Amino acid sequence: MNAETGKAAEGKAEGSRAGGEPIIQIDGLSKWYGQFQVLHDIDLAVQQGERIVICGPSGSGKSTLIRCINRLETVQKGRIVVDGIDLTAGGRNTQEVRREVGMVFQQFNLFPHMTVLENCTLAPMRSRGMSREEAEETAIRYLTRVRIPDQASKYPSQLSGGQQQRVAIARALCMSPRIMLFDEPTSALDPEMVKEVLDTMVGLAEDGMTMLCVTHEMGFARSVADRVIFMADGRIVEQAPPEQFFSNPQQEKTRNFLGQIL
Ligand code: ADP
Ligand code: MG
Numbered sequence: 001m002n003a004e005t006g007k008a009a010e011g012k013a014e015g016s017r018a019g020g021e022p023i024i025q026i027d028g029l030s031k032w033y034g035q036f037q038v039l040h041d042i043d044l045a046v047q048q049g050e051r052i053v054i055c056g057p058s059g060s061g062k063s064t065l066i067r068c069i070n071r072l073e074t075v076q077k078g079r080i081v082v083d084g085i086d087l088t089a090g091g092r093n094t095q096e097v098r099r100e101v102g103m104v105f106q107q108f109n110l111f112p113h114m115t116v117l118e119n120c121t122l123a124p125m126r127s128r129g130m131s132r133e134e135a136e137e138t139a140i141r142y143l144t145r146v147r148i149p150d151q152a153s154k155y156p157s158q159l160s161g162g163q164q165q166r167v168a169i170a171r172a173l174c175m176s177p178r179i180m181l182f183d184e185p186t187s188a189l190d191p192e193m194v195k196e197v198l199d200t201m202v203g204l205a206e207d208g209m210t211m212l213c214v215t216h217e218m219g220f221a222r223s224v225a226d227r228v229i230f231m232a233d234g235r236i237v238e239q240a241p242p243e244q245f246f247s248n249p250q251q252e253k254t255r256n257f258l259g260q261i262l
Helices: 003-018 062-069 094-100 116-127 132-145 161-173 191-206 218-224 242-247 252-261
Strands: 024-033 036-046 051-055 077-082 101-104 179-183 210-214 227-232 235-240
Touching: 024 062, 036 062, 036 235, 051 062, 051 218, 062 077, 062 179, 062 210, 094 101, 094 116, 101 161, 116 132, 116 161, 132 161, 161 191, 191 210, 191 218, 218 242, 227 242, 227 252, 235 242, 235 252
Parallel strands: 051 210, 051 227, 101 179, 179 210
Antiparallel strands: 024 036, 024 077, 227 235
16 A cells, blocks of 8 residues: 555544544453453454554464454453444343454355355345345445455355455455454465455455454555554553554564564
8 A cells, every 4th residue: 555545544543533432442351261361451442444453472362352342252341332332231232243343254264065155145134134136236246346256156165265265355244344353364375365365455444444453464554554453461562553563662572572573
């Protein structure tokens, strides 16, 4: 992405900070797996349209944190409000929040026994009540956007990893989510396929999607993120706009991490 786009992103983050409720508000979130505390008192507010990259060592709680945002994990302490839906109020709002929040996983998680088209139409028909015709039309539109409309009748196993991941992105988009979560979406891909998936994500960012991406693709972070968050040991250690994060990290742990991956 060029400098101009970077500048536009900056202006946008400022604009969104200036007005309105955050689309995601997390206050004092702590979580335990049995005796083990995986998240410690996390506070995080995300504005609509903001692009966040989360990085940090393996085991630092990145996946757990973003999985809490669409209720793939339960939490023991603190509050999470997503697009006005309070996930910690004890209500049955799991379905509601999953309609707002799309997620893309490292291992694609496509349904292997369904075609690409069926993968994309299942949830919109089941939980958005779309007709088959409407769901298929929507699916083709998003498959076109990720540039694989010609693969619609294939099964996942007949596609490359990069194509499967683009199907997973299209499938999430078919639900018209307001927020997209990415958990290391390129980590399982062969190097030559990383770019096609990152390009798709850049396109989404340019369209103004609110995105939280766990990734170690620091080129992507530099060009797309409004904010980079560094986690270690279940805590947010440091966060800053990418220019600042990469050129002037404040914490020793951040410097060590960047020293290892850059
Ligand atoms: P990251 O995504 O940063 O690598 P995770 O959120 O996956 O980290 O995991 C954070 C810590 O929680 C790790 O120590 C991991 O072993 C532990 N953990 C993750 N999932 C579970 C689980 N379902 N049960 C018990 N411990 C878990
Ligand atoms: Mg993880």
